[in-house]
Amino acid sequence: MGKKRSDCPISCSLEIWGDKWSLLIIRDLMIKKECTYGEFLKADEKIATNILATRLQTLLENGIIAKKDHPDNKLKILYNLTEKGIDLVPVIVEINLWGDKYLTIPDDRKKLLENIKKDKVDFIKRAKAYLSDNATP
DSSP states (O other): OOOOSOSOHHHHHHHHHOSHHHHHHHHHHHHHSEEOHHHHHTSTTOOOHHHHHHHHHHHHHTTSEEEEEOSSOTTOEEEEEBHHHHTTHHHHHHHHHHHHHHSOOOGGGHHHHHHHHHOHHHHHHHHHHHHHTTOBO
8 A cells, every 4th residue: 555644444444445446346246256357347336447447456456356367268357345345345245234233225125124134143144255265465
C-alpha cells in the first residue's frame, strides 16, 4: 500500500477495498470463487474497462486477490481471493444485512439473506471454508 492518509484502521482498509467497484469484484469472487476479466465486465453493474484494470491491480498489490493462468485458455487469467481476501467475508455479510434492513431487495436475492439470518456465524464459517479450498496464501 502506498502513502496512507491516516493511521486509522478504517481509513487504511477503505483505501484498499472500500470503493464500490472493489467490493463488487470481491463479491463476484466470493460467489464464483474465480473469475476472468471478461466475466467481471459482464456483471450487471457494467464496470468500465479502465476502472476494472485499476481496481484489479490495487487488489493484487495489496494481497486481496491473486491471479493464475486459465487451465483451458492460456490467453485468459483467472482471479481468486487470497486468505486475506477471504477474511472480508464477514464484512460482505454485514453489508448484505444492512442492505436488507434499509433497502428494497428483489425477491430473487432474498434466499442468500435468509441463509445468513438463520445462523450468521455458521454461514460465515461455511463461506470461508468453501473459498479457502481455492485460495492463495
